[in-house]
Amino acid sequence: MRRLAPGRLLRARHQAGPAARRQPGCHRRKLHRGLPVSGPVIAVDWGTSSFRAYRLDAQGGIAERRESAGGILRVRGGDFAAALQAEVGDWLAAAPDALVVMSGMIGSRQGWREVPYVACPAEPEEIAAGLERVDWGEGEAWIVPGLLDESRPGQPDVMRGEETQVLGALAALPNGGGLVCLPGTHSKWVRVESGVLQSFATxxxxxxFDLLQGHSILSRLMTKGAVAVDRWFLEGVAVGxxxxLLNRLFSARSRALTGNLPEDAVRSYLSGLLIGDELASAVPAAPTEVHLLGAPTLAALYEAALAKLGHSVVRLDADAVAVGLHGLAGHLDAAGRAP
Amino acid sequence: MRRLAPGRLLRARHQAGPAARRQPGCHRRKLHRGLPVSGPVIAVDWGTSSFRAYRLDAQGGIAERRESAGGILRVRGGDFAAALQAEVGDWLAAAPDALVVMSGMIGSRQGWREVPYVACPAEPEEIAAGLERVDWGEGEAWIVPGLLDESRPGQPDVMRGEETQVLGALAALPNGGGLVCLPGTHSKWVRVESGVLQSFATxxxxxxFDLLQGHSILSRLMTKGAVAVDRWFLEGVAVGxxxxLLNRLFSARSRALTGNLPEDAVRSYLSGLLIGDELASAVPAAPTEVHLLGAPTLAALYEAALAKLGHSVVRLDADAVAVGLHGLAGHLDAAGRAP
Structure with a gap:
C-alpha cells in the first residue's frame, strides 16, 4: 500500500498498517459480506454541497436515513463537530458508543481534516488502513481517505467519497469486477478487478452542463424544464x-436558430451532447457492461445513452455508500479501532 | 446563390440579384482591390457586446476609427438608429452622403433587422447581393447578411460578421484561398478557395473558458492574472x-491538488487545454498553414499553440473588416445602391 498525502506531502509514504494486510484475500472476502461490528454505526457521506447520514445496526441494516443541504461549504467557521452534532445529535444521544464513519469531501483540504490519498490500485483493506480519527468528544469519528490514480503520466486523478460507494457495491459486481460509472457533477468511471479499485477517471x-444552462449564450435559448429522455436527448448523444465538443456545443445554438431544434428541446439535446462526449471517451467502443451507481434521475439519462450506443447497464444500489462505510467500520473494530 | 431567411423562412429562396452575377470572376477580382465608391463610407462592425466603426475615404483608406462597449445588447429599447447617431453622428454631420455599411450581430434577430443568411459556398458578390437597407433618415445604411453552412448533415453552422472580415482579407490569401482562424468568444474556422467562402465551423x-474561470470549481484554484504563453500553456495544449475534454478539464484541478501545477499557472494551463482541444478538431494533423485574424493578445495564444503543433501561421490585418465593408459598399455603388 502507498498512502499519499496531498500537496507537498504527496511523496511521503507510510508503512501499511494492520497485520491482516498479509492476508488480502481473506480480508477482501470479509469486506464483501461485512466484518462484524460490535455496535451501531452512523455512516456519513459528507460532500461539498450535501450531507447524507444513515443510522445502521451492528449487522449493517439501515435503521434510519436522512439528508440535508449541509455540505462542507455550508459549515460555519469550519466547526464540523458542531455541524455533525446538529445533524445526528439525536442518534448519538440514543447510542453514545456508536462509531461514526464519514466519507467524501469532509476529508479534503476544505473539510474537517485533510486525509492523505491512497494510491491506486487500492484494495479495500488499504483504504481501511488509511482511515483517520478526528477530534470529537462524542464517541469515535473516522474519515475515509480519498483515492489517487497516477496511472496516466502527468494526468493524476483524485476522488473522495466515490471509492466508498464502490466498496459498498463490490458484492454486486461479477467476481468483484467491472466498469462502474458514478454520474454526477463530476462523473467518476472506476475500473474494478477482483475487488481491487484499479483505476478511475473524472x-x-x-x-x-450547469454552467452552460445557467450562464452561457445557450441559456437564453432554453425554456424552463427538466432534461427529458427523448429523441432530442438521444440525437445529442449521437452528435456528442x-x-x-467545443464545436458540437455550438450546434445547440445554430440548430435552434435555423429551426432545426425546438426551443423546448435545447436542454435535452445539450445534456445528450455532453453525456455522448463523455461516453465516447469513458466506455470502450465494443459492447460493454456498465454498472451504474447514482441518483435515479441522472442514472436514467446515462442508462438511455449507454443503451443507445449498444452497451448493457446494471443499476447498483444508490445506498451503497452505507454498505461501504459499514464494511470499513468492521475493519476498525477488527483492528481494535486503530487501523 | 441561395439566400436563406433564418428560422421558419429558412427554405425561402430568392433569385440572384445583379446581372453582374454572370461574371463572377470579374467581380471577385474587383472586390479584392475594391470597387470604386463614389464617396465616403462609414464602416461599422456591430457585435453583441462591442461596437467598432471606421470613417473611410472613397478609396477605402481609414481616416478615423473608434470603438465602444455599445454592442447590440446595450442598445436601449432597440433604438438602433439613435444608437448609431450617438456613435457616429459627428461623422455623418460632416459627410451627409456617406454610405453606412454594417456587419455583425446587428443583422440578427436581436439586432436592427434580421437579414437572411447567405448559404455556403458563398462568393463575395453573393454576400453583397444579400445586403439589406434599413430605415434611417440620415443617408443610406445597409446591413451585411450572415452566412449559413449546411454541409454537415444535422449540424448547420452560422456566422454574422466574420464573413466580412474574411472578405477584407481575401487579397492577403495566396490565390485567394486558405484556412482562416478568427479566435474569439466563438472562434470561427473558415475554409476559403479562390475567393469563395466554402465552409466554416464555430x-x-x-x-x-470564461465560464470555467468565472463560475466553476476551477475558479477557486485560480490566482488573478492573464493567460501567459508559457510552458504551462503549452503543456495544456499538448494534453488538450x-x-x-470533459475529463482533461478535471486535470487542471487534480494537478493543482497534487502539486503538479502551480496555482498561478492554472489559468494558462486551462486556456491551453481548451485551445488544444479546438485545434485537434479544427486543423488537419499534417503541417498546415493557418491565417490568423483577430485581436493581438488572443492571436498570440493561437499562434504559439499552432507552432507547438508544427503548423505555420500568417497573421492577417485585424482591421480587415473595414476593407471588407468598403468592398461591399463598392458593390452597392456599382448596382446603383440597390443590390
Whole structure:
C-alpha cells in the first residue's frame, strides 16, 4: 500500500498498517459480506454541497436515513463537530458508543481534516488502513481517505467519497469486477478487478452542463424544464459521440436558430451532447457492461445513452455508500479501532 | 446563390440579384482591390457586446476609427438608429452622403433587422447581393447578411460578421484561398478557395473558458492574472490534443491538488487545454498553414499553440473588416445602391 498525502506531502509514504494486510484475500472476502461490528454505526457521506447520514445496526441494516443541504461549504467557521452534532445529535444521544464513519469531501483540504490519498490500485483493506480519527468528544469519528490514480503520466486523478460507494457495491459486481460509472457533477468511471479499485477517471460533465444552462449564450435559448429522455436527448448523444465538443456545443445554438431544434428541446439535446462526449471517451467502443451507481434521475439519462450506443447497464444500489462505510467500520473494530 | 431567411423562412429562396452575377470572376477580382465608391463610407462592425466603426475615404483608406462597449445588447429599447447617431453622428454631420455599411450581430434577430443568411459556398458578390437597407433618415445604411453552412448533415453552422472580415482579407490569401482562424468568444474556422467562402465551423472555446474561470470549481484554484504563453500553456495544449475534454478539464484541478501545477499557472494551463482541444478538431494533423485574424493578445495564444503543433501561421490585418465593408459598399455603388 502507498498512502499519499496531498500537496507537498504527496511523496511521503507510510508503512501499511494492520497485520491482516498479509492476508488480502481473506480480508477482501470479509469486506464483501461485512466484518462484524460490535455496535451501531452512523455512516456519513459528507460532500461539498450535501450531507447524507444513515443510522445502521451492528449487522449493517439501515435503521434510519436522512439528508440535508449541509455540505462542507455550508459549515460555519469550519466547526464540523458542531455541524455533525446538529445533524445526528439525536442518534448519538440514543447510542453514545456508536462509531461514526464519514466519507467524501469532509476529508479534503476544505473539510474537517485533510486525509492523505491512497494510491491506486487500492484494495479495500488499504483504504481501511488509511482511515483517520478526528477530534470529537462524542464517541469515535473516522474519515475515509480519498483515492489517487497516477496511472496516466502527468494526468493524476483524485476522488473522495466515490471509492466508498464502490466498496459498498463490490458484492454486486461479477467476481468483484467491472466498469462502474458514478454520474454526477463530476462523473467518476472506476475500473474494478477482483475487488481491487484499479483505476478511475473524472469527467466534469455535470458541472459544464450547469454552467452552460445557467450562464452561457445557450441559456437564453432554453425554456424552463427538466432534461427529458427523448429523441432530442438521444440525437445529442449521437452528435456528442463525434468528438470536437467545443464545436458540437455550438450546434445547440445554430440548430435552434435555423429551426432545426425546438426551443423546448435545447436542454435535452445539450445534456445528450455532453453525456455522448463523455461516453465516447469513458466506455470502450465494443459492447460493454456498465454498472451504474447514482441518483435515479441522472442514472436514467446515462442508462438511455449507454443503451443507445449498444452497451448493457446494471443499476447498483444508490445506498451503497452505507454498505461501504459499514464494511470499513468492521475493519476498525477488527483492528481494535486503530487501523 | 441561395439566400436563406433564418428560422421558419429558412427554405425561402430568392433569385440572384445583379446581372453582374454572370461574371463572377470579374467581380471577385474587383472586390479584392475594391470597387470604386463614389464617396465616403462609414464602416461599422456591430457585435453583441462591442461596437467598432471606421470613417473611410472613397478609396477605402481609414481616416478615423473608434470603438465602444455599445454592442447590440446595450442598445436601449432597440433604438438602433439613435444608437448609431450617438456613435457616429459627428461623422455623418460632416459627410451627409456617406454610405453606412454594417456587419455583425446587428443583422440578427436581436439586432436592427434580421437579414437572411447567405448559404455556403458563398462568393463575395453573393454576400453583397444579400445586403439589406434599413430605415434611417440620415443617408443610406445597409446591413451585411450572415452566412449559413449546411454541409454537415444535422449540424448547420452560422456566422454574422466574420464573413466580412474574411472578405477584407481575401487579397492577403495566396490565390485567394486558405484556412482562416478568427479566435474569439466563438472562434470561427473558415475554409476559403479562390475567393469563395466554402465552409466554416464555430468553436465555443472563449465562452467555455470564461465560464470555467468565472463560475466553476476551477475558479477557486485560480490566482488573478492573464493567460501567459508559457510552458504551462503549452503543456495544456499538448494534453488538450488528446481529446476527452470533459475529463482533461478535471486535470487542471487534480494537478493543482497534487502539486503538479502551480496555482498561478492554472489559468494558462486551462486556456491551453481548451485551445488544444479546438485545434485537434479544427486543423488537419499534417503541417498546415493557418491565417490568423483577430485581436493581438488572443492571436498570440493561437499562434504559439499552432507552432507547438508544427503548423505555420500568417497573421492577417485585424482591421480587415473595414476593407471588407468598403468592398461591399463598392458593390452597392456599382448596382446603383440597390443590390
Amino acid at each position: 469527467y466534469m460533465t455535470g458541472e459544464v 459521440q463525434g468528438g470536437g | 468553436y465555443m472555446t472563449g465562452e467555455v 490534443q488528446g481529446g476527452g
